[in-house]
Amino acid sequence: MISNLEMFPNEILLNVFCYLSWDEILIYLGSLxxxxxxxxxxxxSNNENRIIFNKPDLSYQTFSSILLPLILNSSSFLSSKIKYIHFDGITINGMFKQLLSQIFSGQCQLTSRHLYMTKLRYAIHQCLKSYPSHLPLTTNSNELQSYCVSLRRLHIQLEYTCFLEHLIDRVPNLEQLSAVFSQLRCGDQLRDSNFQRSILSNESWFNKVPKLKCFALKSSIDNYLEFVYLKWLLNNFNHITKLKIYVRGSGISRTGQLIWKSVIDVNFICQHCLLDKIINLKYFHFYIGRTCELSLVNIENTINSFKNYPFFISHQCTNIKYLYDKNES
Incomplete structure (x- = not known):
């Protein structure tokens, strides 16, 4: 039976939609x-400024039970049009944990996603910690609900690295990963001696994300331990073919001054910013920024060090540029 609303032509319906908020359109009309x-x-698709869900009475319960399933089960096009979502009142940590657990589970059918978590607490970054280490070789339909098998591309901005480590366990078919950190924060982990020993051990995440080909990381780094963690993280991705690294010294931590006084030459890059075991890597792009004073002789020697190193020669990565900005140095 056709309702009265469905009798109107599309032009009139589109005009009616103009009087509704984005969440009202999806809640009341999204599944008709x-x-x-x-x-x-x-x-x-016609909204170039992207969608904002900011209705004053939009509760997390309404979003979780109605809007989220519509978004997760739609094409990635729908989620890419959402700029941000605002819930009424105070949203407790448990709500965010539940939301993130749903996003990275079998409930989600998206293939591409942008996620921004830069203002969320450390406890929320730990929300995926309790899951098993990787997707078993044989799984039933219930077990698959814990994994987001559809996701192929992910861009994520984080405060703490632990979420990235736990996320890897949830996305077995991921092909491209881009992670942005304001700093490589690991909570209290870097000060723990057991954790320091663990990041020095060899490990590979090939069994967790075997299809991952491209990895990009951007972050500020203050001290030696954060460089050690960066190296450990990169070695876990030793099966990738494309690697991009953007690292900059923040100039805040005194404990990091010694390592940042080192010459940023081929030895520094290989020791701190390149995989120890190169298996499939074909493309390597890096940017290292720091505050320093450098003579022209140092610049020439630095560039030549890459031209004489076997890996950079064989991969045709000898086009190294050293940029000096006196306003920042």
Whole structure:
């Protein structure tokens, strides 16, 4: 039976939609039929500024039970149009943990995702910790609900690295990963002697993300231990073919001054920013920024050090540029 609303032509329906908020459109009209879904997608696609869910009475319960399933089960196009979501009142940590657990589970059918967690607490970054280490060789349908098998591309901004470590266990078919940190923060882990010993051990995440080909990381680094952690992280991805590293000294931590006084030459890059065991790596791009004073002779020697190193010669990565900005040094 056709409702009165469905008797109107598309032009009138689109005008009616203009009087509704984004969340109202999805909540009340998002699952009616293919015609309304098509109209809704056309509205989203025509909005160049991306979508904001900021209705004053939008509760987390409504979002979790109605909006989130619509977003997770739609194409990645729908989620890419969302700029941010605001819940009414005070949202407790448990809500964020539940939301993130749903996003990185079998409930989600998205293939591409951007996620920003730069203002969330350390406890929330730990929300995926309790899951098993990687996808078993044989799984039943219930076990697969704990894994987001559809996700192929992920760009993520984080405060703490632990979320990235636990996330790897949830996305077995991931192909491209880009991670941005304001700093390589590991909570209290870097000050723990057991953790320091663990990051010095060899490990590979090939069994967890065997299809991962591209990894990019951008972060500030203050001290030697954070460089050790960076090296450990990169060695876990020793099966990738494309690596991009953007690292900069923040100039805040005194404990990091010694390592940042080192010459940033081929030896520094190989020791701190390149895989120990190179298996499939074909493309390597890096940017290292720091505050320093450097003579022209040092610059020439630094560039020549890459031209004489076997890995950079064989991979045609000898086009090294050393940029000096006197305003920042």
């Amino acid at each position: 039929n293919k015609r309304f879904n098509s109209l809704i997608y056309s509205i989203f």
